[in-house]
Every structure is written in C-alpha cells, then in structure tokens.
C-alpha cells in the first residue's frame with residue numbers, strides 16, 4: 001500500500017519536500033472493518049491549513065501520518081454486514097491506495113450510487129465542495145430571483161457547483177477567475193452571466209470598476225473563496241442588505257496578511273457577513289446532496305475535473321491547485 005505522509009511543516013509556501021512517499025502493509029481486517037481500494041483521492045485547499053501547527057478550526061495534520069483526505073473507491077473485503085465487496089463508497093481514506101475503515105464509526109463510510117452520477121463527482125459537485133456551495137448560497141446569501149450574486153474561485157470545485165445552484169434560483173451570476181481560458185469556460189460551459197479575470201484586475205480600483213461593469217444593478221450576494229482586494233471591491237459594489245458567505249480566503253493560506261480596507265462599508269451597506277464550516281452542518285448534507293445529485297442527473301451540473309495520475313503525483317497536483325493550475329475539481333486517479 002503506497003502512502004503519502006506529511007513529513008515536515010511548511011515555512012511560508014508549501015513544497016513537495018513537505019511530503020514523503022512510503023510503502024506499508026495493510027493490516028488484516030477485524031470485525032466491523034472494511035478494506036477499500038481507492039479509485040480517486042480528493043485534493044482540497046483546507047489541507048494546506050492543516051499542514052500548519054497554528055490554531056485553527058480544524059485539527060492539524062500530525063507529522064509522520066498519512067495525509068488525511070476524502071476518497072472514493074470500491075469495497076475489496078468486508079467484515080461488516082452492511083458492506084459487500086464491489087460496493088462503491090465515499091470516505092476519508094487519505095492519501096494512500098487502500099484503507100481499512102471502521103465502518104461502525106458514524107460518518108466514516110457511505111455507499112454511493114453511480115447510475116446517474118460519476119463516482120469522482122462524490123468528491124466534488126455531489127460531495128463536500130458541492131455542499132459548501134449549497135450552504136453558503138441557501139443558508140447565508142438566500143437570494144431572491146433576479147438578484148445578482150458573485151463568486152470568487154469561480155471555476156473551481158465549489159464555484160462550479162455554486163453557479164448551477166444560483167442559476168436554478170434565477171440569479172444573475174458573476175464569477176471571478178484566473179485567466180481568459182477559465183473565464184471563457186465559466187461563461188460558455190458553466191453558465192455564468194459574466195466572468196472577471198482577476199489577473200487583469202490586480203488592484204482594488206481596477207477590480208471595483210470591473211465589478212461595476214459586470215453588475216449594473218449592484219451586488220446582492222457574494223460567496224468569498226479568495227479574500228484580499230476581491231472582497232474589498234465587492235464591499236464597494238454591494239447593495240444595501242447584501243449578504244456575504246465567507247467560505248475561504250485562499251489568497252492568505254501561505255500566511256499572507258489580508259487586511260480589510262474599509263470595514264465601515266459593512267455598516268454603511270447594512271450587510272451580513274458570515275463565515276461557516278460545512279462539516280459543522282451535517283444535518284443539512286442530505287438535502288444539499290439531493291439537490292446537487294438531481295442537477296447532475298438532469299445535465300445541469302457537469303463541471304470539468306483536473307485529474308492527476310497515480311499517488312506519487314498528489315503533492316505536485318495539490319501545490320498546483322493552490323496556485324490555480326487546476327481546471328475544476330482537483331483529483332488524483334489511483335486505479
């Protein structure tokens with residue numbers, strides 16, 4: 001069983017030298033356990049935060065242990081009555097080819113149906129990132145039909161689910177993404193009304209002017225994945241009573257400070273700005289996953305994926321995703 005461990009903690013930017021590829025035997029199964037062969041491994045921005053030792057909402061990743069993370073795969077062996085060899089499952093198997101899972105522990109393993117939804121989507125559009133988009137849109141932004149909503153990191157795993165959910169609610173949806181190719185994909189394939197290239201608008205004045213042009217009726221809701229001058233510009237263009245779902249601030253994940261230029265705008269616009277962690281709202285996941293699965297089955301949510309081949313490719317694919325090299329949900333294909 002090949003595995004990738006966190007070997008040492010990054011100082012500033014994470015590098016491939018923070019990880020270590022090793023081989024280990026898989027232990028024999030005990031009662032209640034299931035052996036899963038991973039087909040896809042999910043690479044997510046939150047993993048960057050867990051590599052640090054700093055205080056955070058998520059426990060830090062212990063050194064010398066397999067990198068934790070979401071996986072989908074097939075049951076190879078089972079000593080649990082609810083799981084049979086051949087069942088397809090989603091779990092938190094980590095950066096390795098196989099995992100032994102205690103299936104009695106709640107939330108460790110879930111069977112999935114791949115009739116209408118590709119297996120890999122359970123790590124993206126119909127998985128944690130999809131539910132993240134759903135939560136911020138429905139529970140915080142709560143838009144009315146015709147309102148304008150904006151999302152940053154627009155073509156990524158969360159952003160691509162967000163636009164499908166917002167279009168289903170008849171919103172005008174404006175994305176912010178890196179580069180002309182991603183912006184074209186956003187409008188031509190994902191259904192964004194407009195997409196702003198943040199590489200062309202790297203300061204507050206320029207981003208604010210771009211948002212003004214793309215949002216002639218102002219901004220009623222914003223889903224923030226990036227932070228920095230993007231959030232500042234949105235506050236400048238926000239309508240009275242606008243809502244901001246603060247989901248991620250990836251521009252600061254290597255330790256860059258992201259000061260807010262003018263917090264008084266939150267007061268002036270009487271805004272609601274709310275951070276959230278999707279794993280703290282498990283009771284809403286079934287409802288969210290039902291809607292997301294329905295959109296996929298109906299052909300209204302078919303985002304692209306970036307797929308790296310083989311476990312050894314995981315560190316570089318992960319670091320690339322943090323820098324925007326991914327085009328949609330970043331995965332590693334194992335078999």
Ligand code: NDP
Nearest residue numbers: 045153156157158177178225247248250251276277278324
């Ligand atoms: P993505 O698939 O969107 O990949 C990350 C993207 O971030 C990159 O492709 C890049 O897109 C963008 N990015 C990186 N650095 C910068 C930068 N400096 N400025 C602008 N854009 C940047 O990842 P996810 O969809 O999985 O996650 C999106 C966000 O959601 C992250 O911030 C993540 O931490 C957060 N999140 C939060 C959760 C919660 O519970 N609160 C749960 C899940 C995710 P581009 O090339 O377009 O710039």
